[in-house]
Amino acid sequence: MGIAVLIVEDESECLRRFVDVVLADPALTLVGAVSSGQAAITMADASPPDVVLVDLGLPDVDGIEVIRHVVRHHPQAEVLVVTMFGDDAHIVAAVEAGATGYLLKDAAPRQIVEAIHAIRAGDAPITPSIARRVLSRFRALHAPAPATAPTTAPTTAPTAEAVASPLTERETEILQLVGKGLSFADVAQLLEVSPHTVVTHVKRIYRKLAVHSRGEAVFEARSMGLL
Amino acid sequence: MRRGALAILALAVAAVAAPLLPAPAGAQDDGLPLQPAEALVLLSDAATPPPPDTPGHRLALPAVWSDDRPEARGATAWYRMQFRLDAAPPADAAWSVYLPYLYNGGRLFLNGQPVGQVVESTPALWVRLQGPQLLHLPGHRLRAGDNWLDLRLVPRGAALVPSVPRPQIGPWTLLEPAFQQRQFWTRTMPQISAVACGVAALLMLGLWWKRRDETLYGLFGIAAALWGLRTLTFVVEVLPQAQWFWWRTLYHAGTAGFIVAMVLFACAYADRLAARSTPRWRRHLAPLLGVYAAAGPLAMLTSGGAADLWLSRWWVAGLVPLTLVAPAVMLRAVLARPGASSMLLLAAVVVAVLAGVHDQLLATNSPLLRSLLPAWSERRLFLLHHAANALLLVMGGLLVERFLQALAQLQELRASLERRVAEREAEIERHFRRIGELDRQQARLEERQRLVQDMHDGLGSQLIASLLRLERGQLPQPALADVLRGCIADMRMTLDAAAPDDHDLRSLVGNFRFRWDAQMQGSDVALDWRLDLGAERVQARPGAALQLLRIAQEAITNAVRHAGAQRVSVRFMRDGDALRLSVQDDGQGIPGWPQPRAGHGLRNMQARARRLGAELEVATGDSGTCIAVTVAGVLEPAAG
Numbered sequence: 101m102g103i104a105v106l107i108v109e110d111e112s113e114c115l116r117r118f119v120d121v122v123l124a125d126p127a128l129t130l131v132g133a134v135s136s137g138q139a140a141i142t143m144a145d146a147s148p149p150d151v152v153l154v155d156l157g158l159p160d161v162d163g164i165e166v167i168r169h170v171v172r173h174h175p176q177a178e179v180l181v182v183t184m185f186g187d188d189a190h191i192v193a194a195v196e197a198g199a200t201g202y203l204l205k206d207a208a209p210r211q212i213v214e215a216i217h218a219i220r221a222g223d224a225p226i227t228p229s230i231a232r233r234v235l236s237r238f239r240a241l242h243a244p245a246p247a248t249a250p251t252t253a254p255t256t257a258p259t260a261e262a263v264a265s266p267l268t269e270r271e272t273e274i275l276q277l278v279g280k281g282l283s284f285a286d287v288a289q290l291l292e293v294s295p296h297t298v299v300t301h302v303k304r305i306y307r308k309l310a311v312h313s314r315g316e317a318v319f320e321a322r323s324m325g326l327l
Numbered sequence: 328m329r330r331g332a333l334a335i336l337a338l339a340v341a342a343v344a345a346p347l348l349p350a351p352a353g354a355q356d357d358g359l360p361l362q363p364a365e366a367l368v369l370l371s372d373a374a375t376p377p378p379p380d381t382p383g384h385r386l387a388l389p390a391v392w393s394d395d396r397p398e399a400r401g402a403t404a405w406y407r408m409q410f411r412l413d414a415a416p417p418a419d420a421a422w423s424v425y426l427p428y429l430y431n432g433g434r435l436f437l438n439g440q441p442v443g444q445v446v447e448s449t450p451a452l453w454v455r456l457q458g459p460q461l462l463h464l465p466g467h468r469l470r471a472g473d474n475w476l477d478l479r480l481v482p483r484g485a486a487l488v489p490s491v492p493r494p495q496i497g498p499w500t501l502l503e504p505a506f507q508q509r510q511f512w513t514r515t516m517p518q519i520s521a522v523a524c525g526v527a528a529l530l531m532l533g534l535w536w537k538r539r540d541e542t543l544y545g546l547f548g549i550a551a552a553l554w555g556l557r558t559l560t561f562v563v564e565v566l567p568q569a570q571w572f573w574w575r576t577l578y579h580a581g582t583a584g585f586i587v588a589m590v591l592f593a594c595a596y597a598d599r600l601a602a603r604s605t606p607r608w609r610r611h612l613a614p615l616l617g618v619y620a621a622a623g624p625l626a627m628l629t630s631g632g633a634a635d636l637w638l639s640r641w642w643v644a645g646l647v648p649l650t651l652v653a654p655a656v657m658l659r660a661v662l663a664r665p666g667a668s669s670m671l672l673l674a675a676v677v678v679a680v681l682a683g684v685h686d687q688l689l690a691t692n693s694p695l696l697r698s699l700l701p702a703w704s705e706r707r708l709f710l711l712h713h714a715a716n717a718l719l720l721v722m723g724g725l726l727v728e729r730f731l732q733a734l735a736q737l738q739e740l741r742a743s744l745e746r747r748v749a750e751r752e753a754e755i756e757r758h759f760r761r762i763g764e765l766d767r768q769q770a771r772l773e774e775r776q777r778l779v780q781d782m783h784d785g786l787g788s789q790l791i792a793s794l795l796r797l798e799r800g801q802l803p804q805p806a807l808a809d810v811l812r813g814c815i816a817d818m819r820m821t822l823d824a825a826a827p828d829d830h831d832l833r834s835l836v837g838n839f840r841f842r843w844d845a846q847m848q849g850s851d852v853a854l855d856w857r858l859d860l861g862a863e864r865v866q867a868r869p870g871a872a873l874q875l876l877r878i879a880q881e882a883i884t885n886a887v888r889h890a891g892a893q894r895v896s897v898r899f900m901r902d903g904d905a906l907r908l909s910v911q912d913d914g915q916g917i918p919g920w921p922q923p924r925a926g927h928g929l930r931n932m933q934a935r936a937r938r939l940g941a942e943l944e945v946a947t948g949d950s951g952t953c954i955a956v957t958v959a960g961v962l963e964p965a966a967g
Contacts, residue, residue: 185819186842188826206815210849225845228837229826281837281858283844 102126103220106149107133108140108166109182110158114205118153118182121209128216137161141169148174151216153203155182156190164197171198171310178219192233196313200224200306222296224303231278234309238267241312266308274301360425360497363408363476364388370402376436376477377405388493389705391692406478410496412471420466421499424476425506427492428513428707429460436477437468446565447481453571457561458514461506464496490692490707512708517561520716524555527723542595543729547722550588554715557581561712572632576624579638583620585715586646586683590616592722593653593676597660600669609656616649640691647687650680668725675714675721682714770869777870781821785877786814809888816842816880824873830866830965832906833858836899839876843883843897852887855896864965865901871961874935875908878943881928882910882954890914890952904962909955916947932956 105122107130109115115133122128132143137158144152144166152170156163167179181194181202191202201219203212215223226234267275270291277287284302288295369383386406416422424435424443432447432454443462448454476494495502531548535541560578591613598605623642626634657673686709688696696704793810796802802810823838840856847854867875879897886892892912900907917929929945936943936956944955 185815185822187822206812211845214849227841228834229823232831232834278837279834280831281833281835281840281860283837283840283856 102129103216104129104131104147104150105216106131106140106144106152108135108137108152108154108158108163109133110135110155111205114155114182117209118212121212122216124209125213128213135159137163137166140166144170144174144177149177151220152177152179153182153216154179154199156194164193167194167197167199180215180219186227188227188229188233191230192237195230195234195306196237196309198310200303222303223299224306226278226302228279228281231275234305235272235275235279237309237313266312267305271301271305271308274298275305278302359501360495361410361412362493362495363410364493366390366406366408366478366491369405369407371405372403376407376439376479381405383407386491388491389707390491391697403479403481406480406491408476408478408494409473410476411473412469415471416466416469416498418467420469422464422466422469422497423499423502424462424464425495425497425502426460426462426478427509428456428458428490429492430454430456430490431480431482432456433481434479435462436479437464438470438474439477440468442468449481451568453566453568453574454564456564457517458564459506459509461499461502463499492707493705512713516716517558517712520712521555521558521562523716524551524558524719527719528552528555531723531726543592543599543726546588546592546595547719547726550585550592550722551719553581553584553588554719557585558712572627575632575635576627579627579642580620580624582643583623583646586650587613587616587620589676589679589718589722590650590653593657593672596669596672596725597656600660600664600666612652619645619649644687644691647680647684650683654680668728671721672725675718679711679714679718682710686711774869778821778825781870781873786817789814789817813884817877820873820876820880824876831864832867832872832962832965833860833865835872835876836860839879840897847887852892853894854883855894857896857898857900859898859900861901865962866965867906868961868963871939871958874939875906875956875958878932878935878954878956879908879910881932885928885954886910886912886914886952890916892951901962905957905959906961907955907957909953911951911953913951916949916952917945920945920947 102125105128107115107118107122109118112135115135119130119133122130131147131149132140134140134143135158137160140152140154140158141161149170152166154163154166154170158166163181167181170177170179178201179194179199181191181199182205183190183202184205186202186204191199194202201215201224203215207215215225273291274287277290278284282290284295284298288298291298364387366386366388367383368386369377369381371377371381383405388408429445432445434441434445434447435443442464443460445456445460445462446452446454476496478491478494480491495505528548528551531544531551535545535548538544557578558581560574560581563574566574594605594609594612623638626638626642653676654673657669657676661669661673685696687693689704689707689709789810793802793807797807819842820839823835836858840854840858843854866872879899883895883897886895890912892914894913896909896911898907898909898911900909929943932954933943936958939956939958939961941956941958944953944957946953946955
């Protein structure tokens with residue numbers, strides 16, 4: 101039994117391509133290929149996947165919802181968000197929902213397979229601009245509310261960052277270095293750790309962002325009387 | 328507030344003055360104090376009272392100054408006054424004789440024994456005492472029945488015979504209050520006035536010195552100074568005879584000068600009130616007054632003091648009609664523009680003029696005053712001192728009021744100025760905001776135009792060219808896939824460059840590298856990156872970063888696709904505000920360079936480089952190609 105893969109994609113050409121790639125790799129098992137969010141949720145519950153490839157622009161349910169459902173009910177599953185252009189806003193939203201990686205729709209078959217294997221092995225791709233967005237998301241989430249403490253200005257100092265956000269100093273450092281355009285290899289060399297360690301950190305960062313943004317959402321919803 | 332202060336002042340004045348007004352004579356049931364109604368005048372130069380049989384003449388008391396009195400012949404005169412006591416007071420009783428005035432000093436004897444001496448005029452010493460005298464009468468010298476007082480007066484240098492008051496005799500405690508009152512008004516008050524006038528004059532003249540066009544301050548300063556000097560001649564009562572002449576001259580000059588300054592002040596104030604320049608008829612007033620005022624002191628100087636008597640009587644009297652100009656002018660001003668301040672000044676001027684007339688009548692022993700107000704004139708109280716003080720107070724008060732008004736106006740002006748400045752500032756800020764908004768709109772517009780232009784020139788033309796080739800059957804499927812991949816890569820770059828919240832060139836180039844790394848992963852081409860962009864955030868001119876990345880994209884694509892390179896070195900190097908890009912490969916070089924076949928995108932790269940104001944450097948050969956471009960003045964510190 102290989103890696104169980106669930107594909108959620110409403111564009112048939114894309115879906116077909118992903119299905120072909122998954123079927124072509126003996127190490128991967130296709131547990132489902134669906135084109136709607138509702139079907140994806142049903143499918144995931146029926147046969148829990150190891151990896152979910154999910155497009156954000158689904159016709160019925162928002163892809164983000166699908167990601168949330170999968171992460172909540174099947175925490176062992178890794179979610180790869182499928183995007184058209186790899187634009188930051190979508191990816192960060194997906195990461196906040198619980199995704200740990202992303203795939204470009206035009207990726208070569210080899211790249212798709214590699215990405216699925218890599219994410220199972222603990223990989224977590226991050227571009228400089230995504231790193232920056234993640235950093236600023238943490239700042240926004242953990243900066244004190246302006247109304248209660250108007251004098252506390254947001255700060256970029258790593259030590260202050262560590263106090264204000266749940267990121268460790270090392271994680272913040274990695275995000276800042278990646279945000280400046282350094283590759284994982286560069287970062288690893290600079291921090292004198294292995295590239296693998298850097299990736300592990302990034303993955304942990306993604307998890308934290310997901311947890312915190314969700315916690316934040318629940319808290320906000322509660323305070324607004326929605327829950 | 329001010330009214331309250333005025334009321335308190337008036338009350339204080341009334342409290343001090345009140346005991347002066349009721350005549351103390353005969354106020355006591357027991358007949359005290361005793362007030363001899365007449366004196367027997369004996370002429371004798373002896374140092375002790377002349378014997379009772381010395382011939383003399385009777386004189387009713389008080390006796391006013393008169394030329395035709397027998398003693399007006401330069402002889403020493405003894406004024407013998409009798410009074411009767413029913414019983415002798417105890418030997419240690421403190422009795423006294425109160426003399427409301429004793430201008431030239433003198434000596435007092437009780438029942439033939441000396442009991443007191445007041446400094447008196449001598450040929451060397453000139454004495455003019457303003458205050459009252461309270462002389463002690465030893466109780467053991469008083470006896471039941473008739474007593475007699477001898478007042479010995481020596482004549483002053485000139486043939487002036489002094490006025491003789493009616494003495495009051497009684498216990499010390501009974502007479503002292505009246506003495507203290509009169510002492511205050513005739514001695515203490517002039518001292519206060521002289522000092523106050525001096526201070527006020529210094530202040531106002533200092534002010535006027537700085538503000539010459541403020542005539543009122545100058546006139547007030549002169550009036551106060553002259554009045555202070557005149558008052559000083561009353562404060563200093565004992566002088567060497569030689570100085571007396573100058574003293575009198577100063578007195579006359581002070582009196583006349585004060586009147587002139589006061590009249591001119593009233594005129595100037597009235598003009599200021601009516602906001603008009605000096606009327607023509609009054610242009611000659613100042614010289615006229617000046618000439619008349621100067622005439623008195625000049626006459627004193629030229630006559631060597633001989634004219635003093637005449638001046639005191641006639642020249643001073645002549646000042647009165649001139650003085651009347653002040654109330655007349657003020658009255659007109661008040662009628663034209665009634666106001667509390669001007670009415671107050673008018674009242675003060677009128678009072679001062681009346682007081683002046685009164686004093687002149689009193690000084691010249693006018694029968695008119697004596698018949699109109701016999702009891703009052705007997706007390707010989709000169710009023711101009713106080714009326715002039717009051718007038719000066721009013722004048723000073725008006726000036727202070729004017730000053731405060733000007734200050735208030737200034738404050739109001741400043742407040743309104745500040746308000747207007749604030750309004751202008753707000754307006755300017757609105758303008759700036761508007762300009763900023765327009766700038767932003769302009770920037771957005773330009774950005775949009777650049778994007779449109781960019782898509783038109785880049786993606787659009789590439790897609791159309793490819794479509795046309797495809798329709799002609801000239802575009803095989805792998806080439807079509809390449810074209811589409813190129814288009815997608817270009818769109819990614821465009822999206823990255825257009826990200827609204829990320830202007831750091833380092834992160835933009837980092838994204839570019841990240842995508843290439845991902846694409847080349849697992850291939851046999853090694854990409855070697857070197858990004859020397861410095862430690863701080865830096866951004867490229869709008870649009871420039873995208874053009875540079877496209878050149879890099881094209882160069883790397885060429886190296887990988889067409890040159891068969893194994894290794895590609897990509898360098899982004901910052902040098903100040905210049906940015907240099909170089910792409911070096913180890914491929915087969917560009918065939919036919921410098922006239923390469925179409926399709927290598929070299930022309931594209933050249934066009935982009937030119938659009939950036941730079942020249943594409945191409946070095947190619949068998950061992951590889953190097954494409955580089957240096958764009959100057961393209962970098963600036965990134966915001967945010």
